[in-house]
Amino acid sequence: MDLLEGKADPEGKIPPPSLTKGTVPVVYTATTPTELIVTEGAPKFVAVTGTALEYAENTTGHVFKHTSENKLYAAHIPQTATVSRQDAKLNPPRFDGDPVFKSLEGTSLEYVINTATPIIRVDDKSFYAVENGVWFKAASLNGPWSVADSVPAAIYPRHPSLATRHLPLVTLSFTGLSGLPS
Numbered sequence: 001m002d003l004l005e006g007k008a009d010p011e012g013k014i015p016p017p018s019l020t021k022g023t024v025p026v027v028y029t030a031t032t033p034t035e036l037i038v039t040e041g042a043p044k045f046v047a048v049t050g051t052a053l054e055y056a057e058n059t060t061g062h063v064f065k066h067t068s069e070n071k072l073y074a075a076h077i078p079q080t081a082t083v084s085r086q087d088a089k090l091n092p093p094r095f096d097g098d099p100v101f102k103s104l105e106g107t108s109l110e111y112v113i114n115t116a117t118p119i120i121r122v123d124d125k126s127f128y129a130v131e132n133g134v135w136f137k138a139a140s141l142n143g144p145w146s147v148a149d150s151v152p153a154a155i156y157p158r159h160p161s162l163a164t165r166h167l168p169l170v171t172l173s174f175t176g177l178s179g180l181p182s
Contacts, residue, residue, distance in 0.1 A: 037061035039056060039058050039059040043059070043063065044057055048064075052066055052067050054067060061074060062075040081133055085147045089145075090117075090131050090143075093115050093117040093129065099112050099115070099141055101113070101121060107154060109121065109122060109154055112141070117131060118130050118131075119141070127139070127140065127141055128155065135147070137149075
């Protein structure tokens, strides 16, 4: 879809989307970090044997309902990956104009607000970025960026303002490799 013109087909062979026919969709507004989970119809919950939990089977999200509390939970399942330090590369960050930093309230950290790449400035010579589940570090925004050996503790626990920047919870561990921190 061409988002600038609202056309499903930029060549004009298919008419643009319209709300004149059919039901107008419900629009939800949130003022806090929120995750939208799509289901095929109303959530269909199935019991998790031996627990007070049910899970929604008609979604790719991990949605659970605690039956006695009648509360919903969205779970993020941890993933583990092996990363080649030599092959892992950060795509050069692209900025909308000059980089603009915003302070994270209650910390000395700042993050770049005008890029799709989550970048945090710890100090004038320490920048951290995360892409595809890999943390990178650099002495400047211009790089060079290399795989990080560690992430400063100040970045975690995740600051609520970072959640709005889609900063994933990515932690580092080194196992079975000599010469690396553990």
